[in-house]
Amino acid sequence: MTDTVSGTGPARPSGFSWRRWRNRKIAHRGFQSWASRFPLTRGHVRREGERMFDLVSGFVYSQVLWAVVELDLLEATCDEAQSLAALAHRAAIPVDRMEALMQAGAALGLFDRVAPGYQLSALGAALMGAPGVVDMIRHHDVFYRDMQDPLAVLRGEKETELARFWPYVFGAGAAENPETAQRYSKLMADSQALVAEETLRAIRFDGVTRLMDVGGGTGAFLAAVGAACPDLKMTLFDLPAVVPAAEERFRALGMADRVTVRGGSFRDDPLPEGADAVSLVRVCYDHADETVMALMRKILDALPPGGRLVVSEPMAGGAHPNRSGDAYFAFYCMAMGTGRARSPERLAEMMKEAGFQGVEMPRTHRSYVTSVVVGRKPGAT
Numbered sequence: 106m107t108d109t110v111s112g113t114g115p116a117r118p119s120g121f122s123w124r125r126w127r128n129r130k131i132a133h134r135g136f137q138s139w140a141s142r143f144p145l146t147r148g149h150v151r152r153e154g155e156r157m158f159d160l161v162s163g164f165v166y167s168q169v170l171w172a173v174v175e176l177d178l179l180e181a182t183c184d185e186a187q188s189l190a191a192l193a194h195r196a197a198i199p200v201d202r203m204e205a206l207m208q209a210g211a212a213l214g215l216f217d218r219v220a221p222g223y224q225l226s227a228l229g230a231a232l233m234g235a236p237g238v239v240d241m242i243r244h245h246d247v248f249y250r251d252m253q254d255p256l257a258v259l260r261g262e263k264e265t266e267l268a269r270f271w272p273y274v275f276g277a278g279a280a281e282n283p284e285t286a287q288r289y290s291k292l293m294a295d296s297q298a299l300v301a302e303e304t305l306r307a308i309r310f311d312g313v314t315r316l317m318d319v320g321g322g323t324g325a326f327l328a329a330v331g332a333a334c335p336d337l338k339m340t341l342f343d344l345p346a347v348v349p350a351a352e353e354r355f356r357a358l359g360m361a362d363r364v365t366v367r368g369g370s371f372r373d374d375p376l377p378e379g380a381d382a383v384s385l386v387r388v389c390y391d392h393a394d395e396t397v398m399a400l401m402r403k404i405l406d407a408l409p410p411g412g413r414l415v416v417s418e419p420m421a422g423g424a425h426p427n428r429s430g431d432a433y434f435a436f437y438c439m440a441m442g443t444g445r446a447r448s449p450e451r452l453a454e455m456m457k458e459a460g461f462q463g464v465e466m467p468r469t470h471r472s473y474v475t476s477v478v479v480g481r482k483p484g485a486t
């Protein structure tokens with residue numbers, strides 16, 4: 106495995122270690138006090154302290170953000186500055202407490218102080234318009250209740266709420282109820298716009314005749330690809346409960362004649378044939394290695410020689426851990442109880458093991474939105 110730190114048991118100190126010397130020095134209270142006064146180091150100490158403070162208080166910042174979103178304060182302050190009295194009345198919160206929330210929001214960069222009170226900042230406006238992000242923040246109440254006890258999540262000691270929030274992950278049977286399926290699918294579809302935008306910047310579907318999106322949800326990704334590639338034929342494959350919403354989307358977009366929608370489970374059913382490219386968008390990280398390996402092998406069988414598999418989802422950093430993949434998505438998947446965030450190298454390794462070759466990792470610009478890995482079935486191109 107490329108992204109596993111190997112070795113068992115604690116390392117025994119032997120000889121001089123630069124890192125040990127540095128860490129003991131920096132952790133020493135006397136050194137800290139000296140460095141915070143010394144002109145050449147005090148700026149660095151202040152910045153490190155600020156970084157540390159953000160780590161310490163991140164949960165509170167997130168909860169402030171949640172309150173702002175839940176009270177719809179982004180929309181309320183977008184066009185005109187609002188007075189505290191008006192905001193307090195609207196939210197049914199005492200004025201002094203409302204002031205605390207607005208000041209916190211302003212400190213986090215979401216509002217500007219503009220007479221007679223507060224107006225949405227540029228960052229707040231970007232947040233308000235970023236597709237699906239506000240709804241993602243709203244559903245964080247579930248995730249953060251699980252994260253109140255991260256040790257229980259790590260040890261797998263408790264049944265998490267998040268596992269019940271996304272029941273489709275556990276197989277076809279769990280998502281039989283169309284109403285439930287619709288709720289998850291909307292959250293996914295709204296946040297798909299950025300993922301599709303970023304994926305389509307990283308790869309091209311030139312030369313592809315039919316693209317099959319496996320676990321394609323309600324079709325937001327195929328709708329974006331279809332708009333960018335007007336001659337492309339498409340197949341969407343997802344659990345039966347998701348199918349009607351996908352069919353409805355393609356009908357509404359006038360794309361129904363270009364898209365075949367098939368219901369089924371990639372665990373139990375054969376995949377439709379006829380596509381020369383397959384995409385898995387935000388699918389692999391929901392599932393355990395065995396499930397993903399079996400799915401990749403099934404896709405290889407369904408593809409013609411030279412056919413392509415595109416995996417797009419937020420990924421971990423492997424040797425270079427990143428916040429979105431290794432902190433947020435890794436714990437999100439852990440709390441869901443099934444999948445895991447994998448690095449591009451790990452996914453590439455799995456694709457090769459499944460039989461793909463020429464595996465590439467085209468760079469995406471916003472890795473917190475998605476990263477991409479592409480492979481080809483051996484044979485003619």
Ligand SMILES: CC(C)=CCC/C(C)=C/CC/C(C)=C/C=C/C(C)=C/C=C/C=C(C)/C=C/C=C(C)/C=C/C=C(C)/C=C/CC(C)(C)O
Nearest residue numbers: 227231232235238241271296387390391437438441473474
């Ligand atoms: C006009 C003038 C005067 C100046 C302009 C200056 C200028 C150019 C400003 C730029 C402003 C601008 C347009 C900013 C845009 C920013 C955007 C688009 C930001 C997007 C951010 C996206 C984020 C933060 C995405 C977060 C996504 C999350 C948290 C997704 C979570 C997904 C989950 C949990 C999925 C779960 C699915 C499961 C169950 C694991 O399968």
Ligand SMILES: C[S@@+](CC[C@H](N)C(=O)[O-])C[C@H]1O[C@@H](n2cnc3c(N)ncnc32)[C@H](O)[C@@H]1O
Nearest residue numbers: 273293297320321322343344370371372386387
């Ligand atoms: C996280 S969502 C991603 C949806 C879409 N690709 C996107 O990015 O918005 C995962 C999708 O995989 C589908 N899925 C999960 N298990 C499946 C299975 N066994 N067979 C087919 N689809 C499945 C779910 O119904 C869901 O639509």
